[in-house]
Amino acid sequence: ETGVTQTPRHLVMGMTxxxxxxxxxxxxxxxxxxxxxxxxxPLELMxxxxxxxxxxxxxxxxxxxxxxxxxxxxxxxLHTLQPEDSALYLCASSQDPPGHYGYTFGSxxxxxxx
Amino acid sequence: AQSVAQPExxxxxxxxxxxxxxxxxxxxxxxxxxxxxxxxxxxxxxxxKYITGDNLVKGSYGFEAEFNKSQTSFHxxxxxxxxxxxxxxxxxxxxxxxxxTNKLIFGTGTLLAVQP
Numbered sequence: 001e002t003g004v005t006q007t008p009r010h011l012v013m014g015m016t017x018x019x020x021x022x023x024x025x026x027x028x029x030x031x032x033x034x035x036x037x038x039x040x041x042p043l044e045l046m047x048x049x050x051x052x053x054x055x056x057x058x059x060x061x062x063x064x065x066x067x068x069x070x071x072x073x074x075x076x077x078l079h080t081l082q083p084e085d086s087a088l089y090l091c092a093s094s095q096d097p098p099g100h101y102g103y104t105f106g107s108x109x110x111x112x113x114x
Numbered sequence: 115a116q117s118v119a120q121p122e123x124x125x126x127x128x129x130x131x132x133x134x135x136x137x138x139x140x141x142x143x144x145x146x147x148x149x150x151x152x153x154x155x156x157x158x159x160x161x162x163k164y165i166t167g168d169n170l171v172k173g174s175y176g177f178e179a180e181f182n183k184s185q186t187s188f189h190x191x192x193x194x195x196x197x198x199x200x201x202x203x204x205x206x207x208x209x210x211x212x213x214x215t216n217k218l219i220f221g222t223g224t225l226l227a228v229q230p
Contacts, residue, residue, distance in 0.1 A: 002157065042222040043204070056217075090157050098208060098218055100165050102148045105157035 003027045006091050006106035014114055015081060021109045023074040023091030031096040032074040033103065034066060037088040049074060050096045081113045116141050118207045120221035127195045128229050135190040135224045137205030147188040148206040148218065149179055158204060164188060175199070195228045202226075 004025045013019050023032065034046040048056035049068040063085075065077040074091055088110050092103040117140045127133045139145055146165055150158040162173025169181045179190045190203060205221040 002159070004157070006157075043220050045217070048217065088155065092157075094218075098146075100146070100163070102146075102150075102160060102163060102206065103158075103218055105150075105159070107157045108155065110155060 002104050002106065004091060004093055004104050004106035006089075006109050008109060009107065010110045010112075012112045012114060013078070013081065015083075017081075018077070018079040020078065021076040021089055021091075021111075023076075023093075023106055025072055025093040025104070025106075027093060027104060029093035029095055029104070030071045031094045031098070032068060032071070033092040033094075034074065034076055035090040035092065037090055037108070039087075043090075046076075078111075081111075083113050086111055086113045116207060116209055116219045118205050118219050118221045120203075120205055120224045122224050123222075124225045124227060126227050126229065129197055130194050133190075133192050133195045133199070133226065133228070135203050135205075135226060137188045137190065137221060138186050139188060139205070139207040140186060141207060141209040143209045145188075146208050147179075147181060149173065149177070149188075149190050150204045150206065150220075152202040152204065152223075154201075161190075161203075195226075197228050197230050200226055200228045 007022045030051050032049045036044040046060045047066045052068050067075040088108045090108045091106040094103045119138045148163045149161040151161050152158045164171050164181045172178045177192050202223045204223050206218040208218050
């Protein structure tokens with residue numbers, strides 16, 4: 001275990017469903033990140049939170065809605081997704097700035113939209 | 115602006131042979147450099163880092179990387195590859211002085227395939 005826990009590990013959802021991904025860290029980090037990893041594509045940074053405040057949104061469609069209630073928890077709320085949203089969603093955390101230790105990643109949630 | 119390049123999508127090597135996975139970077143100041151490894155359906159795992167000091171840094175699983183400032187490179191190496199080293203490898207960089215660009219910038223990844 002890396003110290004960053006993502007649930008669920010796998011999720012299959014229909015295009016009309018609403019679901020949420022959860023990320024939790026107890027490493028004392030104050031920055032958290034959502035990444036999307038699609039097959040044969042580079043890592044895509046979606047959102048960045050520093051001290052619970054969103055500091056970056058990389059033109060992510062509104063069907064993805066992040067929530068960061070505190071520095072230890074990060075959610076990604078999903079609704080009316082498209083099949084092309086199927087991917088591995090990775091959460092990471094770090095000190096702010098990342099400093100000598102880089103990012104710590106969770107194991108990801110494999111999302112399939114049917 | 116910060117950037118990192120991994121010029122090879124895939125590297126193939128026979129088990130027991132040495133391996134090299136290439137990475138070049140661009141930052142305005144001094145770099146912090148990282149290598150991560152990703153196994154199928156898993157997150158990225160930290161492998162090693164260069165912050166300062168010796169240009170040759172050693173990391174997990176027998177991997178090492180050499181920082182070359184003149185060539186702005188940070189290639190990942192291992193003297194003898196194992197089949198279990200087969201995975202996706204990511205290079206990442208950030209400017210040591212951070213500021214507005216204090217995120218890690220990741221390369222596109224290199225798939226290492228080690229044949230038995």
